[in-house]
Amino acid sequence: MIKWFGFSRRLCVELSIQRFCCLLLVLLPQGFSHADTDVMVNPSAGAKPNVSEPNCAVCHGSNWQGNSILASPNLYILPDWYISGQIQSYQKGWRQRAEQPSISDDMASVARALNATQIADALSVKQQLKPVASVVKKSTLVAERINQGKAAFAACASCHGSEGQGKQILHAPPLAGQNLAYLKAQLVSFGLGRRGFSADDIYGQQMAQALTWPMSDETLDALLAYISTL
Ligand code: HEC
Ligand code: HEC
Numbered sequence: 001m002i003k004w005f006g007f008s009r010r011l012c013v014e015l016s017i018q019r020f021c022c023l024l025l026v027l028l029p030q031g032f033s034h035a036d037t038d039v040m041v042n043p044s045a046g047a048k049p050n051v052s053e054p055n056c057a058v059c060h061g062s063n064w065q066g067n068s069i070l071a072s073p074n075l076y077i078l079p080d081w082y083i084s085g086q087i088q089s090y091q092k093g094w095r096q097r098a099e100q101p102s103i104s105d106d107m108a109s110v111a112r113a114l115n116a117t118q119i120a121d122a123l124s125v126k127q128q129l130k131p132v133a134s135v136v137k138k139s140t141l142v143a144e145r146i147n148q149g150k151a152a153f154a155a156c157a158s159c160h161g162s163e164g165q166g167k168q169i170l171h172a173p174p175l176a177g178q179n180l181a182y183l184k185a186q187l188v189s190f191g192l193g194r195r196g197f198s199a200d201d202i203y204g205q206q207m208a209q210a211l212t213w214p215m216s217d218e219t220l221d222a223l224l225a226y227i228s229t230l
Helices: 002-015 018-030 080-091 104-112 116-127 143-160 180-192 202-210 217-227
Strands: none
Touching: 080 104, 080 116, 143 202, 143 217, 180 202, 180 217
16 A cells, blocks of 8 residues: 555646545555545445455545546446456556656556456456446537537447447447546547557557547547447
């Protein structure tokens, strides 16, 4: 736990939420899971005490539904193969670049501290979580714009599925139900070459190459609005 302090401090600076982070710093080493039911509850805590289980809920929410303040994605909607694959991507340095510091560096610090047992433990905790109401904000865009987004999504559906449900065979994750701000940040990352840049990252490269970039703000917003309806 102690070694998490470094990136928590950086998170403070990046997101200008010092007070929240200071609270985290105080509570983390003392078993934060029992201290604040709003931010996190560890559902396995009573049934199966497990010291090696890292507390993903601190940043991803009590049911791993994501936390928009911390810019963390909804993990609940993601299948195990994608979660473990992305942890390896962070460990290999495929989702962050030294010359482009970003929030990904924080998750990379977490990932690098995890061993195989801890990843397996984290995934077993996920089995016990409950679905929570979607945090995806429904778009206020008019139907016409949503139709524009639907047209743009045609370029995504072959890999991510027509309902945005993901396709394991292509290693493409579900997009439906994901936080829109997180999806946007990832598209920008692929577009700017912060993700999908490594020749060894086959699936990241496939995604980066499939993306027409730059994308106008208008198209991007319409696309995300359509995804929020899936
Ligand atoms: C310090 C806060 C923090 C902790 C603790 C944390 N995460 Fe994260 N995680 C993040 C942030 C922030 C992101 C988004 C990073 C980015 O944009 O690349 C993220 C992203 C991820 C992703 C990528 C998801 C995707 O859609 O590609 C996975 C997988 C993930 N985290 C798994 C975990 C697991 C499993 C744990 C517990 C072992 C955990 N995280 C603990 C902050 C955290
Ligand atoms: C050729 C197949 C393919 C196409 C077409 C494609 N993607 Fe992807 N996408 C992927 C794969 C594979 C990944 C996982 C990359 C990785 O492993 O890092 C991905 C990842 C993503 C992510 C990151 C999700 C997360 O949880 O981190 C987003 C967002 C995304 N795609 C959106 C889109 C959108 C929007 C389109 C259409 C404009 C699109 N993709 C088109 C294959 C594709």
